[in-house]
Amino acid sequence: MDLQRRDLLKGTVCFVGFSLLGPLAPAAAQTATSRLPLPLDQVDSFLALRPDGSVVVYSGKVDLGTGHRIAMRQMVGEELSLAPARIELVEGDSALTPNQGPTAGSSGVMRGGVELRRAAASLREGLLALAAAKLGADAATLKLQDGRVVTPDGRSVAVADLAGGAPLKIAMDAKVPLKKPSEFQFIGKPMPRPDIPDKITGRHVYMHDFSLPGMLHARVVRPPAVGAHVLAIDESSVAKLPGVRVVRIQDFVAVASPDEWAAIRAARELKVQWSDSATLTTSDGVLGWAKAGPFSAEETLVDKGDASRIAAMAGAPQRVRAAYYWPVQSHASMGPSCAVADVRPEGATVWTASQASHRLAVSCAAALGLEQAKVRTIYLDGAGCYGMNGHDDASVEAAMLSKALGKPVRVQWSREDELAWDPKGPPQALELSATLTPEGRIDAWTTEMWLPRATANLAWIPLLSPLAAGLPQPKGQATGLVSQNGDPPYATRAVRVHVHWLEGAPLRPSNIRAPGKVANCFAVEAFVDELAAQAHVDALEFRLRDLSQPRGREVVERLAKLMQWQPRPSPGPDARAPLARGRGMAYVHYKHNETFVAMAMEVEVDRRSGAVRVLRVGCVHDCGLMINPGTVRAQVEGNILQTLSRTLYEETTFDRSRVTSVDWAGYPLLRFPEVPRLDIDLVQRLDQPPLGAGEAASAPVPAALANAVFDATGVRLRTVPFTQSRVKAQFA
Amino acid sequence: MAHYRLVVNGTPQDVEAWDGDMPLLYALRNTLGLHAPKFGCGLGQCGACTVHLEGQPARSCSVRLSDAVGKRITTNEGLGTPERPHPVQAAFIAEQAAQCGYCTNGMVMSAAALLARNPKPTREEAQAALAGNLCRCGSHDRVLRAIARASGQGEA
Numbered sequence: 001m002d003l004q005r006r007d008l009l010k011g012t013v014c015f016v017g018f019s020l021l022g023p024l025a026p027a028a029a030q031t032a033t034s035r036l037p038l039p040l041d042q043v044d045s046f047l048a049l050r051p052d053g054s055v056v057v058y059s060g061k062v063d064l065g066t067g068h069r070i071a072m073r074q075m076v077g078e079e080l081s082l083a084p085a086r087i088e089l090v091e092g093d094s095a096l097t098p099n100q101g102p103t104a105g106s107s108g109v110m111r112g113g114v115e116l117r118r119a120a121a122s123l124r125e126g127l128l129a130l131a132a133a134k135l136g137a138d139a140a141t142l143k144l145q146d147g148r149v150v151t152p153d154g155r156s157v158a159v160a161d162l163a164g165g166a167p168l169k170i171a172m173d174a175k176v177p178l179k180k181p182s183e184f185q186f187i188g189k190p191m192p193r194p195d196i197p198d199k200i201t202g203r204h205v206y207m208h209d210f211s212l213p214g215m216l217h218a219r220v221v222r223p224p225a226v227g228a229h230v231l232a233i234d235e236s237s238v239a240k241l242p243g244v245r246v247v248r249i250q251d252f253v254a255v256a257s258p259d260e261w262a263a264i265r266a267a268r269e270l271k272v273q274w275s276d277s278a279t280l281t282t283s284d285g286v287l288g289w290a291k292a293g294p295f296s297a298e299e300t301l302v303d304k305g306d307a308s309r310i311a312a313m314a315g316a317p318q319r320v321r322a323a324y325y326w327p328v329q330s331h332a333s334m335g336p337s338c339a340v341a342d343v344r345p346e347g348a349t350v351w352t353a354s355q356a357s358h359r360l361a362v363s364c365a366a367a368l369g370l371e372q373a374k375v376r377t378i379y380l381d382g383a384g385c386y387g388m389n390g391h392d393d394a395s396v397e398a399a400m401l402s403k404a405l406g407k408p409v410r411v412q413w414s415r416e417d418e419l420a421w422d423p424k425g426p427p428q429a430l431e432l433s434a435t436l437t438p439e440g441r442i443d444a445w446t447t448e449m450w451l452p453r454a455t456a457n458l459a460w461i462p463l464l465s466p467l468a469a470g471l472p473q474p475k476g477q478a479t480g481l482v483s484q485n486g487d488p489p490y491a492t493r494a495v496r497v498h499v500h501w502l503e504g505a506p507l508r509p510s511n512i513r514a515p516g517k518v519a520n521c522f523a524v525e526a527f528v529d530e531l532a533a534q535a536h537v538d539a540l541e542f543r544l545r546d547l548s549q550p551r552g553r554e555v556v557e558r559l560a561k562l563m564q565w566q567p568r569p570s571p572g573p574d575a576r577a578p579l580a581r582g583r584g585m586a587y588v589h590y591k592h593n594e595t596f597v598a599m600a601m602e603v604e605v606d607r608r609s610g611a612v613r614v615l616r617v618g619c620v621h622d623c624g625l626m627i628n629p630g631t632v633r634a635q636v637e638g639n640i641l642q643t644l645s646r647t648l649y650e651e652t653t654f655d656r657s658r659v660t661s662v663d664w665a666g667y668p669l670l671r672f673p674e675v676p677r678l679d680i681d682l683v684q685r686l687d688q689p690p691l692g693a694g695e696a697a698s699a700p701v702p703a704a705l706a707n708a709v710f711d712a713t714g715v716r717l718r719t720v721p722f723t724q725s726r727v728k729a730q731f732a
Numbered sequence: 733m734a735h736y737r738l739v740v741n742g743t744p745q746d747v748e749a750w751d752g753d754m755p756l757l758y759a760l761r762n763t764l765g766l767h768a769p770k771f772g773c774g775l776g777q778c779g780a781c782t783v784h785l786e787g788q789p790a791r792s793c794s795v796r797l798s799d800a801v802g803k804r805i806t807t808n809e810g811l812g813t814p815e816r817p818h819p820v821q822a823a824f825i826a827e828q829a830a831q832c833g834y835c836t837n838g839m840v841m842s843a844a845a846l847l848a849r850n851p852k853p854t855r856e857e858a859q860a861a862l863a864g865n866l867c868r869c870g871s872h873d874r875v876l877r878a879i880a881r882a883s884g885q886g887e888a
Contacts, residue, residue, distance in 0.1 A: 065869055067831030107884060192828060197814035199833030200824045200840060202807065203767020242750050252827040260762055261754040334772050334780060334868045335834040383772075384869045386831035415773040629827060634874065638831055641870030664777040672862040675872040 034325055034598075036373075038098040043126070043170040045098040046119035047076070051160040053147010054086040055120075060100030061112030063195070064355060065384045067631025068108045072192045074186040074627050075113050078179050081144045084186055084195075092357040092379025104511060105480070106389065106526060106594070106692030112602035114690065121178050126170035130162040130659055154495040163253060178629065181529030181686035188686060190630030195381075196271045198687060203392045207353040207380040207391075208355035209337045212408040215340065216245075217260035218401045219267035220465065221253040222417060223276035225657035226507075234271040241266050253470035254401055256409060258697065267414075270538065278656035281506045285327055290450040292431045296503040297453065305494035309444035313435050320534055321433045322527055325719045326519030327651040328507055329425040330667060337382030337390030337422070341398035348402070349373035349615060352395040353382025360392050362460040364399045367471050375399075375643055376459035386415035386642070388461065388478070397465045400705055419667050420659035421464060424506050424652055425512030426479050427450040428519040430486070432527040440535030442492040447524065449486055449517070450510050453501035454479045463508070477505060480515025481591075486522050489589050490546035507654065514625035514695035517590065518643060519720075525586035529570065529710065536606035538567040539707060551596050552589050555683065556618040559598035562616045562681050570707070573712040580605050581615075582712025586700035595696035596625040596683075599640075603708040610728025612709060614676040624691040632693045636680050639697035645670035647702040649721050736801050741810030757781045759797050761809060764846030768808035768837045770864070779838035779865035783807050789845040791841045808837050811844060823882035824875070831869030833848060838865045839875045843882065852883050 013549045038045035038058075047728025057076050063069040069091075090096050092103075100112045124144050131149035132139035134157055143150050148630040150156040162168070167425070168224050223230075228252050236254070238244045243257040244266040255266035280291040289522035313319050315563040340351040341364075348368055354360045357377040365372040382391055394411045402409040412420075429450040435443040462473045486497040507567035533544035540560055547553050563583070574580040602616040626632045649668045661667040706717045715730045740760070747759045756773070760766045760783070769792050771869045772780030776794035783792045784806040788798050812818035817825060830836040839862065845851055846861040853861065858879045869874070880886035 065830075078739050079778060192825075195833070196830060197817070197825050199830050199836055200821050201812060201814050202766070202837055203814060203816060204833065205767070206770075208770065209761075259750070261749075261751060263757050266753070330853065330870055333780060333834075334832070334866060336772075370765065381832065384835035386868070412771065415775060415777075602752055634831060634871070637873050638870030640869065641872055645870075661773055664773060669866050669868065670872075672859040672865065672872055673856075674874070675859060675876065678873050 001266060014500040015176060018198050025509065032645070035092025040098055041172045041497055043119045043123045043172055044168070046116055047123055048422050053082070053159055054088070054331070055080060055082060055114060056088045056090060057185070058097040059089060059091050059112060059116060060358060061103045061108045061628050062355065062357070063381070064103055064381045065381070066108065066381055066635055067193050067628060068113070069195055070191050070617055071627040071631060072113050074191060075117040076120040078184060078187045079117055081185070082146065084191060086538045094358050094361045094375070094377040099358040102359060104355055104695065106694035108694065109690050110692040113627065114385050118174070118176055118180065120173055121176040122170055122173045124294060125173065125176055127162055134162065153709070158440045159642035161208055164369070165559040176258040177484065184686070186509065187268045187625070188629070188663055188684065194629065206335070207351060207381065207382045208335055208412070210340055210351050210380055211410065212340060212342055215408040215410055216256040216258055216405060217255050218256035218398070218409050218411045219263050219414070220269055220397055220417070222421060222434060222530050223251065223274050223277070223310030225274070227279050228234035228274040228277040230312060231273040237271040238266040241269070242272065245405060246270065247401060249404070251401070252465050254397070256405055271634060275637035280654055281658050282655050283506070283651065283653040286328065286427045286506050287429055289570070290427060290502060293502065294498065297691045298498070299501060300498045301483055302495055302497040302659035305492060309494035309624055310446060313433060313446070315445050319433060319435050320530055322509055322718060324430045324432070324519070324523035324526065326522065327720055328427050329512060329646055330419050331386050331389035331422050331425070331512055332650070332669060333383040333385055333389050333418060337394035337417040338382065338410070338412045339391065339398040340408060340410045341402040342408040343368060343393070343399055343402035344415055347376070349445040350375065350377045350395050350399050351380050352377050352381055352391060353385070354391045354395055355385055355388065356392070357558065359460060363372060363396050363463055363473070366473055367396045367400055367462065367466045368403055370622070373423045377640065386513040387425070387480070387515070388423055390418055392461065393421070394466045395438070398462050399419040400465060400469065405458045416662040419662045425510040426482065428482065428516065430520065430523040432523055434527065434531055436531060436535055437493070440537055442488065442531060443494045444488060444494040445488055446495070447486045447497040447522070448495070449483060449499040451499055451501060452479055452505035453503060472491055473622065477509050479509045480511030484591050485517045485520045485588060486524065488528055489549070489552060489587065489592070490528070490543060491548060497625050507652065513642065514698040517695070517699045518646070521588045521699035522702035522706065522720070525588070525700060525714070526706045528701070529584065529707040533662050534691065535571050536569045539570055540565055541567055542573050545588055549589060550639065551622050552587065554597040555596045555622050556587055558598055558620040558681055562620060562679055565600065570711040574709045574712055578607050580607065580712040582708050582710070582713050584704050584707025584709070586703035586707060588696065588699040590699060591648055593731070594691045595621065595693065597697050597700055599704045600706040601704045602627050603705065603712055605709055605712045605727070607713065607731045610724040610726070610731065612648065612722055612727055614674070614705065616677045616679065618679045620681045620683065621693070621697055621699060622684050622685065623693045623696065626682060626684050627690060629684060633680055634684060635693040637678055638684070639695065640678060640701055641670060641675065643698040643701035645704065647705055647720055647722060650724065651721050736886055737798050738805055739803070740805045740816050742871035747797065749797055752796060753763060754797045755793050756783070756795040756797055756800045757792040760792060762796070766807045766809050770834055770837055772835065774811040777837070779842060780835050782841040782865070784841060784845060787845070787848065808840055811840070817843065820847060820882045822879070823878040825843060827874045827878040829871055829878040831871050835865065835867045837872070839867070843875070843879050846879070847883055852885060853879065855880070
């Protein structure tokens, strides 16, 4: 269906839209020639009805492997009383879907899905009103049922007949009544994902599997050092490889061939002379770099309570201080980035796995020198990206090369490309300081952060190859909202959070899952643990006595039950044993206004080798209304395991010239033998809005782990990753 | 151009290639249109490209085409389809054991090979057998549950 639509839409879009989809054709179809952005206040930007009563949903948000594909259908189906199986979903197509922003920040269901649900409810109300007029009935008594509006006395009209063949314009109603929890047929059920059977059996068409007739396979030849310039290229070095063409635009170098293996060989064998470049801070020097500045801005994010308590910290003998560090990390997607582009004089189509296909269309248009209206980006599933990885870069590279070569081009990154050149999760340094009251509660608290700053009002995200090729793009960087959750979620007499903003970053940064919050929550929740230990109070009790948020209290209390938590101060009884066991916990109210997560871990630490083994993770998770508890559970599992990997193993290393962690030996991930037992308790709140499950459970992972290691051994880990050698050194 | 005779999913195939050193992965994906094996690293480190060679799991990114001649090759497509899944595939579907699903091919192929030689693996044995398969989304626990289910030790 997807491909058929795409093919049909290439031609006479308006006609297709009307004839195929009936009276409520997609707004995209009506405006495709001008490609104006689809208005977010009109239902037909989001939904189209077919004559048989089935529905097409146009979602600007995409499914990055998280299960949106079923959740969106459940939300729309609920409001239209239509089985999710009768709903088709078009995702992330810049010509057909409204721009609902990037699929980022755990906003897919919370914002994108909620918007679709509101569109569906607005459509239902509009249809019922039309039917009421047609049937001479009271709209309040009518029901929508599988494509028909039905009266209590059994009369009915097909929704397709309601508009009399004319396009149906219904405005989005922000206050439209939504189905009540007692009426839910689909919301709240763990319905299986429609994409899973094809993904398991190898039939699913990923970005990497997509091809076009006459397509060339291309590889970009990366410089041996960041910022190096091309001095000379010896094209004869690849002349014997079949069908190879070399493209050079300033410092952008690529090879292409109809044969993929020839392109790979050519990328390896092309002789390029590059200039020397040694402009980077080394990975060992990042902390020093961050502390030294220069700083582009100073910002106090939180300043609450009795300022005199902060002032009194300076001379307080019992003041506790600690410094925490989070390294540069890669998104480390399993499939290196890939894209296909077909650029023609009349316009360009780019198939992409970007989490931001609408924004990407702007980058492509700029790189191609085309009006944005002439660029169409179409989302296809890639490997999970957890933030902006190399997909956007690969997409623009494919577009640049298709333009240069006059044919459709597929760009596939190598493993080294992905680990070396994907935009990185930025480093974070934090210093915390606190005093305790005589009763052992938090008196005053300060957090000081050193963070790469996101450039304000960036028109679009600058990319690698347009930079190398000297193409126009804005200067600046994106990092996500990295400064949140730097203050404790517990009552204090005074709290201050201050950030020193750094211009630039050691390597090109971007948003990586739960941007900033993973490191901030690591520091805050581990430091809370330090204070609890200082006060000789059980870590869970220490938190609970100054936690007022009721939903926060509930997840912490449920965690205590889940883990059969025995109250006692840390470190525990094993602290001197060669093989020490311990437990630790952490809590987050994500961004202070989203999901609540309490997490605990049981670990075993080998003092002789420094090996940290996670035995069990318990997690209580309240993200409000769970549209699909099955996919929420998968997200929580993924957040836990991915962040364990980031905490235990991951650091992008680099010297003055280049990234040196460029394969899975240099950038190790968590493996199956290290997977702990997972006990997950999901709180369902049918009467609350959904708060997002894509990120929040990442945030408490590192602190829960560090706190468990402290409980086991009495040693406090404040620098990530907790590699075996780093942990072992603590016991020396 | 040379010809290489392969037996893929029970069917003899003639693959034309200019370089016998080309990894088998590209012959499967680009010549034969079998997209289940994925390119993940090209280094034999991640397992996304796993196929069965004479019944044993092998990294198709690291097997030369010329070395695969005459060998019995099975890809995920050869195990089953959504309509008629292999018991391992059926268990993965039942457990929804994928997120992005990019690594899943390797998980299915490694799990099928494990169960062929050890029909009732413990969780630890399954973990050891899949130690060479990387997943970034964190689908590991579901994969282990799927293996338990496929071996009759999990939920039916």
